[in-house]
Amino acid sequence: MATLSIRPLSAQLQEAAIKELHEVPERLAADIEALRTWIQQQPHLRARDDDQFLVSFLRGCKFSLEKAKSKIDRFYALRTKYPEFFTIKDADDQKVRELLNTGMIVYLPTPLNEHGSRIALIRSGVYSAEKYTIEEIARTMYGIQEISMLEDDYAVVNGITTIVDVKQGTAAHLMQMSPSSLKKMTIFSEEALPFRPKNTHFIYIPSGFETFFNILKPMLSKKQQKRLSLHGNKLDGIYEHIPLKYLPKEYGGENGSIEECIVELNKKLDEYRDYFKANAQYxxxxxxxxxxxxxxxxxCGVQGSFRKLEVD
Known part of the structure; x- marks a missing residue:
């Protein structure tokens, strides 16, 4: 069998992959080939089948071949049906670059506790709700996640811990998140992406947000609901979960700066220009x-909107 074209894991990550994801290094090539063969046999599916792409799905599904098949199928089915939400085909898309430069989503350079899950910071309200649609916002976020899926072994093996800063969020930002949009993004995140979300922590919560949160929560799976935490309008409540040093400099931590993260993400988009262009064929x-x-x-269907929601 041909030599695998995947990044070798660090010692800590390889140990975690074996213990937590049931990875058997000696069987890895055979597992990847089995998934590739299945893809090639599907008349309806045009999917990437390179080693690094496939191993991300196998690891994200704890080496359940059936789950990996299902996720890859959903990954492409949802992107085909809703490309405006889930597919970047041009790395130089002006709206994507503008949103990226607001720092609305960044991945911090050092994983939690040095070798744990990747830390994502999402900042609501740093972009104009009048200028950018929910589809443009989602497309930007999922494009960044797609790069992480291929490049970030900490995110794939150990999962992602997310901080959501809603300090600058307004009623206009909340109302962008219609039930229908949220349902699409929830289904895509849960059933199509090969990430294992760890915990999501909401910080700097404005007045009215909890009402909105209580409407959103039932749309998530029971497992995801248990992983959500609200920390009021302060930051210190998060420290027992994410020590201060692992936050970015703008939040008093030592884990890089948002500006530095934005520069790196722009470099990554540049590097993936051909990759995203090729997305059109899948x-x-x-x-x-x-x-x-x-x-x-x-x-994905949920009718209605949050237009009548009153937010102080």
Missing amino acids: GTNEKLRPGKPIDFDHL
């Missing part, structure tokens, strides 16, 4: 799917 053709086609209305 997807699903539901007419060729064996068995029943996906019922997208049932899967």
Whole structure:
């Protein structure tokens, strides 16, 4: 069998992959080949099948071949159905670059506790709700996550711990998140991405946010609901979960600065210019799917909006 074209894991990550993800290094090539063979046999599916892409899904699914198949299928089916939410085809997309430069989402350079999960910082309200649509915001976030999926072994093996700073969020930002949009993003995050979300911590919560939060929560899986924490309008409540030193400089920590992270993300987009351009050739053709086609209305459909929500 050909030599695998994947990054070797560090000693700590390899140990975690074996213990927590059931990875068997001696069987890795065979597992990847089994997944690749399945992809090639699917008449409806045009998917990437390089080693690094496939091993991300295997690790994200704890080496359950059936779960990895399902996630790859959903990954491309949802991107084909809703490209405006989930697919970047141009790394130089002006709106994507502008949103990236607001620092609305960054991945901090040092993992939690040095060798743990990757820390993501999402900042609501740092962009104009009038200028950018929820589709543009989602597309930018998922484009960055796609790069992480291919490059960040800490995120793939140990998962992602997320901090959501809603200090600058306004009623206009909250109302962008219609139930339908949220449902699509929740389904994509849970059923299509090969990441294991650890915990999500909301900080600097403005008045009115908890009402909104209580509407959102039931749309998430029970497992995700248990991983959400609200920390009021202060920062110190998060320290028992994420010590101060692992926060960025702007929050009093030592884990890089948001500006530095933005520079790195722009470099990554530059490097992935050809990659994103090639995304146009991948997807699903539901007419060729064996068995029943996906019922997208049932899967992602939620009617209504938050227009009537009152936020102080």
